[in-house]
Structures are given as structure tokens and as C-alpha cells.
Amino acid sequence: MKLHYSPTSPYARKALAVAKHHGLAIELVASNPSQNPAHLLAVNPLCKIPSLETDDGVALNDSPIICEYLDHLGQGPKLFPAPGPARWRALALAALTDGILDAAVPRRGQQAFPMDEGRSAMVGRFQSAMSRTVDALEGVDLSGPLDIGKLGVVVALGYLDFRYAQEPWRPGHPKLEAFYAEQMKNPIFSETAPPPA
Ligand SMILES: N[C@@H](CCC(=O)N[C@@H](CS)C(=O)NCC(=O)O)C(=O)O
Structure with a gap:
């Protein structure tokens, strides 16, 4: 198995964390999508x-x-629960946390360009989506065993620390802060954290 990844990609971090959770061996291929590497294009036209x-x-x-x-x-405890309420809760949470990344990652890409009116409106929508969703996560019950939704919460908050340290998410979110601190003791998260910015 070969994973095209980058140590700074939060989406790739999710895959790395799941692989570590199960102790799966994966060959890692460092890829920078903005350089259109042939080895990545050969497997992903996107x-x-x-x-x-x-x-x-x-x-x-x-x-x-x-x-x-x-x-x-993997043979470890499953992160994707079997069909039933626990699965839909985990997938719903995973989708919300992916949504934070889907706003945070492209928002950052906009910084390289002059801030015209259209761009500023788009960045504003991304920023609102990010902060509203972090607020919503504070109200989610994050107790119980790790699943793909909670894994997504850790990865999304870690990305905010990495790329948006100037907009700290911890103030006003004590439950999330405690959850994140506890989860970061797990090597699947501490060993996949992005490099210092
Ligand atoms: N929905 C995708 C998003 C992946 C994604 O956007 N990855 C970024 C890196 S963090 C990327 O490859 N961007 C290159 C591009 O959009 O051209 C996923 O969950 O894997």
C-alpha cells in the first residue's frame, strides 16, 4: 500500500492516524500537489x-x-462503527470536521492573492464557517471510545493551531480544549502532528 501524502496536509494526517491506530504498514510517498507530480497524477487526476x-x-x-x-x-478497535446510530453520529461529526478543513485549507490559499471584494467575501464565508463549526463542536458529546468523528475533531483543531494560530480556538471552548489535550497524549495524534509552522 502506498500513500501519497504531505506532513502538512490535515486530510493526509487523518489517514496516517487511522493507519497508526491499527498498526498498518504503509509506504509513504511525499507529494506536493501544487507541483503536479507525475506519480500523483498517475493515480489521482484531481x-x-x-x-x-x-x-x-x-x-x-x-x-x-x-x-x-x-x-x-485493521485489526484494532474499529473507528467506523457498524450501521446504526453510533455510525451516523460518527460520520456526521467527521463530515463537520472535514468541513472545517474544506474552509480552512482553501481560505489559506487565498492569502497569496490581492484581496478584492469577491475574494474578501469568500474568505469571510470560510472564516464564519470555521468559527461557527468550532462553536458547534463545543456542544457535541465527545465522550466514549475514539471513532472517525472524534479523530476528525483532533485533526481539524490541530490544523487550526498549525495554520491559524493568530485566531486561537481555545478561548470559549473549554470542553474542546480538554478533549484535545487528552487526545494529544495518543501517539496516533502526537506522532502525526504537522511540523512546527
Ligand atoms: N476531500 C479531499 C480534500 C483533499 C485536499 O484538498 N487536499 C489538499 C492538500 S491539504 C490538496 O491536495 N490540494 C491540492 C489542490 O486542491 O489542488 C480529502 O478529504 O482527501
């Missing part, structure tokens, strides 16, 4: 990371699918 090449020769693109595939392979 030129995004993460992309997982399975041992069966299937290319899995999009972190939710990659995480579910790795969880299906």
Missing part, C-alpha cells in the same frame, strides 16, 4: 492528497474513503 494505492492496484482518493478502507483492513 491531483490531491491523500491518495492511497492499495495492494490490489485500486487508487482511493478522498480521505473519508481512505480512512474507511484502512479501518476495514
Whole structure:
């Protein structure tokens, strides 16, 4: 199995954390999508990371699918609950936390360009989506065993620390702060944290 990834990609971090949770061995291929590397384009025409090449020769693109595939392979406690209320709760939380990334990652990409009216409106929408969603997470019950939703919470908050340290998320979110501090003791998170910014 080969994972095209970057140590700064939060989507790739989710896949790395799931692989570590199950002790799965994966060959890592460092990829910078903005350079359109041929090895990434060969498996993902969208030129995004993460992309997982399975041992069966299937290319899995999009972190939710990659995480579910790795969880299906793993022998550790499952991160994707079986169909039922726990599964829908975990997937709903995972989608919300992916949504934070889907706003935070492209918002950052806008910084390289002059801030015209259209761009400023778009950045404002991204920023509001991020802060509203962090507020919503404070009200979510994060007790119980780790699942793909809670894993997403850790990765999203870690990305905010990494790229948006000037907009600290901890003030006003004591439950999230305690949850995050506790989870960061788990090597699947401490060993996949992005490098110092
Ligand atoms: N929905 C995708 C998003 C992946 C994504 O946007 N990855 C970023 C890196 S953090 C990327 O490859 N960006 C390159 C681009 O959008 O051209 C997932 O969950 O894997």
C-alpha cells in the first residue's frame, strides 16, 4: 500500500492516524500537489492528497474513503462503527470536521492573492464557517471510545493551531480544549502532528 501524502496536509494526517491506530504498514510517498507530480497524477487526476494505492492496484482518493478502507483492513478497535446510530453520529461529526478543513485549507490559499471584494467575501464565508463549526463542536458529546468523528475533531483543531494560530480556538471552548489535550497524549495524534509552522 502506498500513500501519497504531505506532513502538512490535515486530510493526509487523518489517514496516517487511522493507519497508526491499527498498526498498518504503509509506504509513504511525499507529494506536493501544487507541483503536479507525475506519480500523483498517475493515480489521482484531481491531483490531491491523500491518495492511497492499495495492494490490489485500486487508487482511493478522498480521505473519508481512505480512512474507511484502512479501518476495514485493521485489526484494532474499529473507528467506523457498524450501521446504526453510533455510525451516523460518527460520520456526521467527521463530515463537520472535514468541513472545517474544506474552509480552512482553501481560505489559506487565498492569502497569496490581492484581496478584492469577491475574494474578501469568500474568505469571510470560510472564516464564519470555521468559527461557527468550532462553536458547534463545543456542544457535541465527545465522550466514549475514539471513532472517525472524534479523530476528525483532533485533526481539524490541530490544523487550526498549525495554520491559524493568530485566531486561537481555545478561548470559549473549554470542553474542546480538554478533549484535545487528552487526545494529544495518543501517539496516533502526537506522532502525526504537522511540523512546527
Ligand atoms: N476531500 C479531499 C480534500 C483533499 C485536499 O484538498 N487536499 C489538499 C492538500 S491539504 C490538496 O491536495 N490540494 C491540492 C489542490 O486542491 O489542488 C480529502 O478529504 O482527501
